[in-house]
Amino acid sequence: DGGITQSPKYLFRKEGQNVTLSCEQNLNHDAMYWYRQDPGQGLRLIYYSQIVNDFQKGDIAEGYSVSREKKESFPLTVTSAQKNPTAFYLCASDFREVNQPQHFGDGTRLSIL
Amino acid sequence: DQQVKQNSPSLSVQEGRISILNCDYTNSMFDYFLWYKKYPAEGPTFLISISSIKDKNEDGRFTVFLNKSAKHLSLHIVPSQPGDSAVYFCAASARSFGNEKLTFGTGTRLTIIP
Numbered sequence: 001d002g003g004i005t006q007s008p009k010y011l012f013r014k015e016g017q018n019v020t021l022s023c024e025q026n027l028n029h030d031a032m033y034w035y036r037q038d039p040g041q042g043l044r045l046i047y048y049s050q051i052v053n054d055f056q057k058g059d060i061a062e063g064y065s066v067s068r069e070k071k072e073s074f075p076l077t078v079t080s081a082q083k084n085p086t087a088f089y090l091c092a093s094d095f096r097e098v099n100q101p102q103h104f105g106d107g108t109r110l111s112i113l
Numbered sequence: 114d115q116q117v118k119q120n121s122p123s124l125s126v127q128e129g130r131i132s133i134l135n136c137d138y139t140n141s142m143f144d145y146f147l148w149y150k151k152y153p154a155e156g157p158t159f160l161i162s163i164s165s166i167k168d169k170n171e172d173g174r175f176t177v178f179l180n181k182s183a184k185h186l187s188l189h190i191v192p193s194q195p196g197d198s199a200v201y202f203c204a205a206s207a208r209s210f211g212n213e214k215l216t217f218g219t220g221t222r223l224t225i226i227p
Binding site for chain 2: 006042058088090102107
């Protein structure tokens with residue numbers, strides 16, 4: 001089955017630690033995205049990548065970093081510089097073609113201990 | 114500046130009746146609009162989309178209407194079923210202008226009453 005796999009489902013971080021969230025897709029999609037969802041808010045774009053070895057900042061990139069070494073993988077690192085990291089993180093991907101929807105993984109919930 | 118707005122945080126509808134969810138946008142460059150459905154602790158699921166060259170798109174029980182002059186779109190669900198209870202997000206992008214990023218609204222929680 002093709003899809004987007006995010007792991008882990010739940011993640012806990014101590015103050016001052018960096019953590020990396022995994023996102024893998026086997027849909028052969030060109031572009032991948034990371035979003036953050038907070039209670040009562042929509043999804044806000046953190047970073048996106050349209051091709052391998054290239055990525056751009058979204059609307060709330062501060063305190064986050066990404067890499068895109070393979071087409072299938074787009075890991076997100078939440079650094080200690082991110083002051084309010086507790087949130088639900090969603091990864092998405094699409095074909096970059098006009099009028100094709102983004103498809104989402106099931107998310108990772110990050111909590112601070 | 115919120116470019117995509119869903120002004121109703123919640124909506125309750127009787128089972129079998131029509132559910133109408135609304136979305137307004139301010140960016141006139143948006144040309145592709147989507148609706149997603151989301152259950153708690155899961156990722157959004159794509160429902161239906163519409164490009165700006167159309168004013169209506171239908172898929173089974175779901176129909177999306179686009180009014181470009183009013184910068185307004187709506188999702189109609191007929192008939193509403195208990196499994197439709199979820200949070201619905203509208204989203205928009207300016208793909209024809211090379212901007213593939215989606216801008217999301219804040220969501221409307223739909224509750225179907227049996």
